[in-house]
Amino acid sequence: MVNNEVVLDVRFISKHFGALKAVDRVTFQVNKGEIVGLIGPNGAGKTTITNLVTGDLKKTEGEVYFKMVNISKMQPFQIARIGLTRTYQVVKPLQGMTVEENVLVGSLFGHSDRKNDLNNARKTAHEIMKLVGLDKKKDYKVSNITLPDLKRMEFARVLAMDPELVFLDEVMAGLNPSEVEESMEMVKRIRAEKQLTIVYIEHIMKAVMGISDRIIVLHHGKKICEGLPQEVCDNPAVIEAYLGKKYAKEVLKTYE
Ligand SMILES: Nc1ncnc2c1ncn2[C@@H]1O[C@H](COP(=O)(O)OP(=O)(O)OP(=O)(O)O)[C@@H](O)[C@H]1O
Numbered sequence: 001m002v003n004n005e006v007v008l009d010v011r012f013i014s015k016h017f018g019a020l021k022a023v024d025r026v027t028f029q030v031n032k033g034e035i036v037g038l039i040g041p042n043g044a045g046k047t048t049i050t051n052l053v054t055g056d057l058k059k060t061e062g063e064v065y066f067k068m069v070n071i072s073k074m075q076p077f078q079i080a081r082i083g084l085t086r087t088y089q090v091v092k093p094l095q096g097m098t099v100e101e102n103v104l105v106g107s108l109f110g111h112s113d114r115k116n117d118l119n120n121a122r123k124t125a126h127e128i129m130k131l132v133g134l135d136k137k138k139d140y141k142v143s144n145i146t147l148p149d150l151k152r153m154e155f156a157r158v159l160a161m162d163p164e165l166v167f168l169d170e171v172m173a174g175l176n177p178s179e180v181e182e183s184m185e186m187v188k189r190i191r192a193e194k195q196l197t198i199v200y201i202e203h204i205m206k207a208v209m210g211i212s213d214r215i216i217v218l219h220h221g222k223k224i225c226e227g228l229p230q231e232v233c234d235n236p237a238v239i240e241a242y243l244g245k246k247y248a249k250e251v252l253k254t255y256e
């Protein structure tokens with residue numbers, strides 16, 4: 001499923017907020033079909049990188065190529081329409097609408113050819129809600145669902161746009177351990193079914209280690225390590241900056 005076709009090529013991107021180098025000359029690539037974990041302590045720059053790649057924030061420097069196209073100066077809606085989109089760490093549901101209507105917006109927006117084809121868009125929305133396990137809650141107003149369901153709904157809304165690459169920014173926050181397991185299975189299943197490429201931001205190490213083909217570690221805006229989950233767990237700089245010795249050992253044991 002994973003091949004060596006590079007879909008995302010991030011070249012020396014930076015974002016400075018005044019004196020703070022929130023992202024400092026970060027370079028990485030993502031191959032088609034991969035799940036790449038993006039981890040690091042709070043404030044490491046994970047969400048800022050997402051914002052820079054998707055065009056939500058203007059870069060201080062650097063370039064981003066998606067499917068060989070330089071998207072560095074494109075607007076978020078243009079980038080989304082060519083297949084690169086994201087969920088938000090702080091959820092952004094369309095208030096006053098139902099779950100189905102929120103997902104439908106993704107379905108209608110993602111493909112301009114669906115604008116005049118509500119039935120087709122609705123069909124896609126229903127298929128996706130089923131995929132993420134929200135079909136029974138489709139008529140709920142977004143104000144009446146829990147945070148984990150809101151996160152699922154955001155995932156559904158971007159999936160309905162039929163993307164090729166998705167940044168998932170902490171979609172598992174607030175889940176209990178058995179829900180985390182379910183969510184991991186769901187992400188893997190959806191990746192396979194939709195031939196999706198995923199950049200996966202998460203603090204729940206069990207999930208990141210269990211799901212990612214490769215992991216990139218950030219610290220103070222810089223990439224400090226990149227490699228297979230086991231390699232990352234074993235890296236002294238990562239243990240020092242983020243995992244801690246005891247934790248790294250426990251995580252490694254789980255995946256031996
Ligand atoms: N709009 C902004 N203005 C000023 N500083 C910002 C802004 N957005 C982010 N920062 C700062 O940039 C740094 C990186 O923040 P970012 O949100 O990318 O971290 P993160 O890795 O996503 O953290 P978390 O795991 O807590 O979500 C932090 O020091 C943050 O305070």
Ligand SMILES: [Mg+2]
Pocket residue numbers: 046047048089
């Ligand atoms: Mg963040």
